[in-house]
Amino acid sequence: MSGGTEGPARDGSVYGIDGLAHDELAALVREQLLIGQLIDRAGMPALLAEFGLEGMRDVAIEEWQAASPHYALRMKRALGISGDGVAEIFKGFQLDIGAPPEFMDFRYTVHDHDHGEFHLDHCGALMDVEPMGDQLVKVMCHDIEDPTFPATAFATNPRAVVEPVHRPPRSPAGRTPHCQWTVRIDADAPPAELPAPAAESASAAAVSLEFPEPAAGEDPREGLLADYSGPLLSDLHFPDFDRAALVRIAREVALQMHLLALGFAQAVRRRSDTDTAVRLLRYQCTGISGVATGRIAAALGVTAADGPAGLARIFSLHPIAAPAEYTGFSMALRDDGEGLDLHWAAEAPWWRDEGWAQVLGSGDAGPLEAAARAIDPRYRVDLDVSASGVKAAVLLDPEADPDGAEFAEREEVAVTRLSSGAGFEFGPVRRPIPLTPL
Known part of the structure; x- marks a missing residue:
């Protein structure tokens, strides 16, 4: 085994973050943010079937x-984001799996330390839900956003207060921007309490x-930004960050995904039991x-023709494996060249949490099979829990035969792929402009 997802494997190849060039690492971060958003899309159908609309x-x-x-808070510390004003709140939004760039096209205005606003020129989540009717739109844009932005x-x-100016259902139809919100710091208000789920x-452990x-x-071509302590930027151009900053971002975004899964399982258990939580987590x-495999592979140019070595690149960066410091993941190419050996060490921190570790710990190979077959449907997975x-x-x-019925795409993947985010194509990044008070 290699010693985690970073570093050389037995064949001398380097996988994980250490195996990426600077521009590849920058591309990965953008993909991670979008993949994290899609975790929510992956889980919602199961919630709807189990608990109905209100439970979902x-x-x-x-x-x-x-x-x-x-x-x-972790991301702020990782990137040297200090201060307690609206500009710092917006920096947090820019590095949040809830607001992946372009797919959720946030535009920001800062009036002063205590006042600002944002609007969405494009909301991919709205594009997914709007065809399903106003009731689901209201659930997402009113019921869910009102307590989660704060x-x-x-x-x-x-003491931050986040309030809507307007939000969907859109009136008139097709209204742009899709929504608009104000953010203010109310110095006279008592500080809010940490939400009970948090x-x-x-x-x-996460x-x-x-x-x-x-x-x-x-790499002499890498960016010069060592952190995000400077002014709020209109857009983040990830190649502008140096390698160490990108590694920090990539690790933290990978951990955001696990924290969201933990929150999901926690909320499901509260309404049912551990068995149901594991089933819906699965x-x-x-x-x-x-x-995730498909998006990471496309970003890095990995195809089925690259064989197990190409799949190894993907697994070393995959949400179910990264960050290795949390999951205890390690990996090696098999000596026969026909596959990979993967390992999640029992002493890893993620076993102390009740998230995706429970799925693998239950002996279910479904997520690994789905990940591998997104590259080549001829892969199979043998799992051993000890x-x-x-x-x-x-x-x-x-x-x-990759066209055989036994290799058909799993329902869970097909349903997640219904989101427009699954096939979303990023465009050229707009030139970042410092946003200072008007």
Whole structure:
């Protein structure tokens, strides 16, 4: 095994973040933010079937409330974002899986330290839900957003107030921007309390995980931004960050995904039991695993022709494996060249949390199969759960018929792929402009 997702494998190849050039790492971060948004899309159908519309709504609120106050604070610390004003709140939004760039096209205005506003020129989430009718639009844009925007802002200032100017259902039809909100710091108001779901998740290993200091890059083409302590920028052009900053962002965004899954499981357990939580986590994890592989592969130019070595590149960066400091993931190409050996070590922090680790720990290979078959449907996965953790052999069968019924895309992946985010294409980044008070 290699010693985690970073560093050389037995064949001398370097996988994980260390195996990426600066421009590839910048591309990965953008993909991670969008993949994180799609985790929500992967889980919602299962919630709807299990609990109905109101139950789905309430779990969605609680999962984001459980995750975002913690991960927003972690990202601020990782990138040297100090201060407690609206500009710092907006910086947090820009690095949040709830607001992936372009797909959720946030535009910001800062009036002064205590006042600002934002609007969405394009909301991919609205584009997904709007065809389903006004009731679902209201659930997302009113019921869910009203308590979850303040939960994210809480990490910067507990006295932050986020209020809508207008939001969907759109009137008149086709109205742009899709929504508009104000943000203000009310110095006279008592500070809000940490949302109850975040208080419950505060003891999770993912919340307190510490990463080692990343190594400096050696690519002369890499960006010059070592952190985000400067002014708020209209857009983040990730290649402008240096390698160490990109590593920090990539690690934190990967952890955001796990925190969201923990919040999901926590909210489901509150309404049912552990078995139901694991079953719905399995659906969520399987759906996002197939879509994540496809997006990461496309961003890095990996195809089925690259064989197990190409799949190894993807697994080392995949949400079910990264960050290795949390999941205990390691990997090696098999000596016969026909597959991979994967391992999630039993002593890893994620086993202490009740998120996606529970899915693998239950012996279910569905998420790994979905991840591998998104590259080549001829892969199969053999899973072994023991005291040392979880081991998986991902094996390529060159003789298998990829068009056979047994290789059809899993329902969980197909349903997640219905979101427009699954096939979203990023455009050229607009030139970042410092946003200063008007």
